[in-house]
Amino acid sequence: MAIKITDDCINCEACEPECPNNAIYAPEEAWKFSDGTTMEDDQEHEDGGFSDEFFYIATDKCTECKGFNDEPACEAVCPVDCCVPDEDNEETEDELLAKKDKLHA
Numbered sequence: 001m002a003i004k005i006t007d008d009c010i011n012c013e014a015c016e017p018e019c020p021n022n023a024i025y026a027p028e029e030a031w032k033f034s035d036g037t038t039m040e041d042d043q044e045h046e047d048g049g050f051s052d053e054f055f056y057i058a059t060d061k062c063t064e065c066k067g068f069n070d071e072p073a074c075e076a077v078c079p080v081d082c083c084v085p086d087e088d089n090e091e092t093e094d095e096l097l098a099k100k101d102k103l104h105a
């Protein structure tokens with residue numbers, strides 16, 4: 001499943017550079033598929049995790065780090081443990097790897 005950021009986030013920015021899919025965005029920043037991927041879709045989105053208060057994870061870009069790391073990189077660096085599994089967005093390992101292949105063709 002994707003990872004989400006809870007409202008315990010202290011906006012420290014530590015997680016943002018660690019994401020291999022560039023799925024982590026600052027508050028109020030719109031996300032794009034093309035950021036940090038090989039996708040050409042540069043439409044701005046304000047859905048799927050968007051937050052105007054805390055750093056957030058664009059659900060459609062989070063692969064739980066499958067194909068890159070053994071564990072979610074954001075979860076590993078977060079000082080307040082607020083990167084947690086998103087129970088509302090469960091995906092199988094195969095689905096997460098397919099998502100990764102779509103982002104990095």
Ligand code: SF4
Pocket residue numbers: 003018019020021022023024057061062063064065066072073074075
């Ligand atoms: S789990 Fe990995 S892919 Fe998902 S947001 Fe965190 S660092 Fe990015």
Ligand code: SF4
Pocket residue numbers: 005008009010011012013014015016055077078079080081082083
């Ligand atoms: S590392 Fe944790 S506290 Fe810092 S911005 Fe990311 S989610 Fe928020």
